[in-house]
Amino acid sequence: MTIYAHMNKLHWKRGREVAKRSSLIRTDRI
Secondary structure, three states: OOHHHHHHHHHHHHHHHHHHHHHHHHHHHO
């Protein structure tokens, strides 16, 4: 695994967590 691939994997994982939080905020607003 290259360093770039490893960084990309971590970024994807963070993006998923952020998406979950944003979706929770949206449901709270509704």
